Amino acid sequence: MLQIENTLFTIVMLAYFASMILYFAFIAVKKDAVARVAVGLQIAGFVLHTAALVCRGIGAGRLPLTNQYEFATSFAWGLCLVSLIFVIRFKFPVLGAFAAPVIFLIIGYAAMQSKDIKELMPALRSNWLGFHVSTAIIAYGAFGVSFVLSIIFLLRDRMKASGFLDQHIPDREKLDMISYRSVSLGLLFLTFTIITGAIWAERAWGSYWSWDPKETWSLVTWIIYAIYLHLRLRKGWRGRSAAIFCVVGFICVMFTYLGVNTWLPGVHSYA
Amino acid sequence: MHFAIALLLVLALACAASSLITQNQTYAWYSQRYSERTAGLIMALHLDDAFHSPWFIAITAFLCLNLLLCNLLRLPRLIRRTQAETRPESALKLPGDVSAQGVADPGAVFQRLRMPKPTPCKTGDGRDALFAARHPAGLWGAWVCHLGILLLILGFSLGQMTQQQYTVYGVPGQIKRIGDTECFLTIDDFRVDKREDGSVAQYTTDITVENVASVGTSGGSASISVNHPATLCGMKFYQNATGWAAQVDVYKDGKPIQQEVVCAGDYMSVKDKEGLVVMLNALYPDYVMTPGVGPSTASDQLNNPAYLYSVYYQGQVIGMNALMNGEEITIDAYTVTFSNPQSYTLIQVKVDRFTFLALIGGLVTMLGLALALYVQPARVWAIRQDDGLWALYGQSRKGGALFRERFNKAIDQRSQDHASD
Numbered sequence: 063m064l065q066i067e068n069t070l071f072t073i074v075m076l077a078y079f080a081s082m083i084l085y086f087a088f089i090a091v092k093k094d095a096v097a098r099v100a101v102g103l104q105i106a107g108f109v110l111h112t113a114a115l116v117c118r119g120i121g122a123g124r125l126p127l128t129n130q131y132e133f134a135t136s137f138a139w140g141l142c143l144v145s146l147i148f149v150i151r152f153k154f155p156v157l158g159a160f161a162a163p164v165i166f167l168i169i170g171y172a173a174m175q176s177k178d179i180k181e182l183m184p185a186l187r188s189n190w191l192g193f194h195v196s197t198a199i200i201a202y203g204a205f206g207v208s209f210v211l212s213i214i215f216l217l218r219d220r221m222k223a224s225g226f227l228d229q230h231i232p233d234r235e236k237l238d239m240i241s242y243r244s245v246s247l248g249l250l251f252l253t254f255t256i257i258t259g260a261i262w263a264e265r266a267w268g269s270y271w272s273w274d275p276k277e278t279w280s281l282v283t284w285i286i287y288a289i290y291l292h293l294r295l296r297k298g299w300r301g302r303s304a305a306i307f308c309v310v311g312f313i314c315v316m317f318t319y320l321g322v323n324t325w326l327p328g329v330h331s332y333a
Numbered sequence: 334m335h336f337a338i339a340l341l342l343v344l345a346l347a348c349a350a351s352s353l354i355t356q357n358q359t360y361a362w363y364s365q366r367y368s369e370r371t372a373g374l375i376m377a378l379h380l381d382d383a384f385h386s387p388w389f390i391a392i393t394a395f396l397c398l399n400l401l402l403c404n405l406l407r408l409p410r411l412i413r414r415t416q417a418e419t420r421p422e423s424a425l426k427l428p429g430d431v432s433a434q435g436v437a438d439p440g441a442v443f444q445r446l447r448m449p450k451p452t453p454c455k456t457g458d459g460r461d462a463l464f465a466a467r468h469p470a471g472l473w474g475a476w477v478c479h480l481g482i483l484l485l486i487l488g489f490s491l492g493q494m495t496q497q498q499y500t501v502y503g504v505p506g507q508i509k510r511i512g513d514t515e516c517f518l519t520i521d522d523f524r525v526d527k528r529e530d531g532s533v534a535q536y537t538t539d540i541t542v543e544n545v546a547s548v549g550t551s552g553g554s555a556s557i558s559v560n561h562p563a564t565l566c567g568m569k570f571y572q573n574a575t576g577w578a579a580q581v582d583v584y585k586d587g588k589p590i591q592q593e594v595v596c597a598g599d600y601m602s603v604k605d606k607e608g609l610v611v612m613l614n615a616l617y618p619d620y621v622m623t624p625g626v627g628p629s630t631a632s633d634q635l636n637n638p639a640y641l642y643s644v645y646y647q648g649q650v651i652g653m654n655a656l657m658n659g660e661e662i663t664i665d666a667y668t669v670t671f672s673n674p675q676s677y678t679l680i681q682v683k684v685d686r687f688t689f690l691a692l693i694g695g696l697v698t699m700l701g702l703a704l705a706l707y708v709q710p711a712r713v714w715a716i717r718q719d720d721g722l723w724a725l726y727g728q729s730r731k732g733g734a735l736f737r738e739r740f741n742k743a744i745d746q747r748s749q750d751h752a753s754d
């Protein structure tokens with residue numbers, strides 16, 4: 063099973079890479095047919111990625127969500143899922159073009175991690191862990207998409223008006239609204255992640271909140287996006303300022319994911 | 334609102350900054366890590382225990398007050414608005430967020446927008462009208478979310494203020510008092526389940542708890558393991574950790590006078606000689622002594638157990654060394670031996686009556702968020718014009734551009750339907 067997973071993982075990386083190149087080509091040659099192939103390849107990559115995760119799950123005899131490699135590959139999977147949903151739902155292949163390099167970077171990071179399967183320490187053997195991490199993947203994926211959308215928003219302001227732009231990138235208001243939708247999805251799932259994490263911590267360690275750095279940073283991220291929501295309620299904060307805030311929010315997400323593990327010690331250091 | 338946003342920002346910054354400073358250390362630790370000046374600043378600003386500091390509590394209290402007032406003040410308006418949302422009178426006068434003229438079949442547009450069946454009504458000037466409202470519960474999202482956050486913070490704070498926490502450790506057969514309570518815990522058994530590769534799969538302790546003040550009322554037995562706590566006598570028991578323990582025997586003039594199981598890090602007072610204390614500093618199951626490095630263990634297996642001990646008399650260290658199985662310490666007429674190395678279990682005992690309130694708060698927050706972000710109230714109304722066709726209007730407080738797009742699509746589809754007719 064793990065051999066199959068290894069092979070699938072390599073194919074998935076190639077598929078994501080090819081779809082990224084095709085997305086770039088779509089922007090360069092401005093042909094819809096190229097975008098359709100890029101989306102198709104991304105979907106194929108996603109299906110194989112799902113199969114790779116299932117194989118690893120079967121091979122390891124548990125959910126593949128417990129070490130750096132597994133979380134990174136699942137993060138790329140979540141970002142791919144959410145970006146595909148938004149690309150298809152809003153007929154927006156340019157989003158795919160901007161999301162593809164981020165997905166490729168994350169899966170590249172996964173490829174650099176050790177793929178060894180270690181037996182789990184008793185504290186990690188919990189169904190709550192499954193809920194905790196899988197909701198985190200969707201939350202991170204959705205925040206990733208809002209980040210990509212905000213970058214598009216900020217770049218769109220600097221680009222010269224053209225038929226291609228108007229046809230393939232939604233207007234400012236709609237772009238802002240789609241970004242808000244992805245933040246909404248992310249915030250809902252981040253709340254779920256924090257609550258399921260607290261329930262798990264209570265069962266494993268007897269304390270549902272201990273101000274561990276990872277907990278604290280997920281709270282910081284939650285507050286940042288809560289501020290974003292409140293600021294949006296005041297009209298002036300739509301558009302550009304909201305987009306900049308989304309970028310800051312995603313930097314917090316990445317710090318919670320990578321920075322905390324690297325620089326701050328805590329009970330989460332293993333994942 | 335400005336104040337709330339400022340407070341949230343300060344809270345986020347405070348949390349971020351505090352997470353960068355290792356918490357709960359001493360002045361000496363900080364001055365060694367940073368400088369004396371920084372250490373002084375950390376202590377003065379309570380940054381060594383930031384999350385329990387007066388300023389952190391003050392920010393949180395202000396936020397709660399702000400939230401509470403906001404929710405209380407908005408309640409009457411929210412109730413009025415919810416009632417108005419489902420009443421045609423409040424809508425028919427409005428221009429709507431989006432509108433269309435000359436619609437022949439408004440019923441089909443209502444359907445395409447997945448609105449409930451519209452109710453016929455009259456405008457102020459007596460024209461025929463249709464009205465439908467959807468999901469008014471969405472108006473309550475922010476309110477419910479704020480309520481959830483308040484309950485969550487309340488549950489957490491009350492828990493922190495009132496919780497009792499104890500640690501009990503020992504080996505099977507021992508009976509331990511739980512802190513200063515009237516409850517006693519018997520460790521019936523302790524098992525470490527290992528996999529084939531030697532890694533630990535689970536730690537399990539069988540316990541019996543008895544309340545001596547009210548015999549038989551709430552005590553009982555349970556098996557606890559990591560991730561599977563149990564509640565007995567109104568307390569929650571968690572399998573928390575393990576370590577090594579050894580049997581310590583004391584002899585006087587060759588005759589046994591005392592025997593106890595002592596956990597590593599713990600000590601035993603010799604009853605026969607006041608002031609004489611034997612401490613088991615550490616137990617190495619597979620002892621190796623590396624010159625220049627010191628004592629360590631080669632594995633978790635009991636291949637070559639060694640006991641690192643200290644002996645104190647009247648508070649002074651009088652001996653310290655590593656002892657192997659069968660070796661003994663002699664102090665005047667007393668002889669001490671270590672044997673029977675075994676694993677001890679460490680159980681955490683907790684009473685927090687407000688955990689459920691925090692949990693309810695969390696769930697209510699989730700519900701509020703789902704309502705706020707995913708339940709979109711919308712109302713659509715149609716007014717018959719003089720030419721017999723209808724003017725259609727739509728309003729969605731949260732739908733924005735996406736609602737307007739859906740509305741226009743539903744209208745366009747109507748004209749396409751017409752064209753194909």
Ligand code: HEM
Binds near residue numbers: 249337399474475
């Ligand atoms: C992420 C979850 C949250 C959501 C979805 C949310 C949503 C909202 C909304 C929609 C409003 C405006 C209501 C209106 O003007 O009709 C609002 C106002 C407000 N929010 Fe939040 N909120 C959240 C979290 C928080 C938190 C964590 C705090 C502070 C602890 C907070 C404090 C406030 C305050 C003080 C107001 C102003 C109330 C007023 O002006 O009457 N909110 N919130």
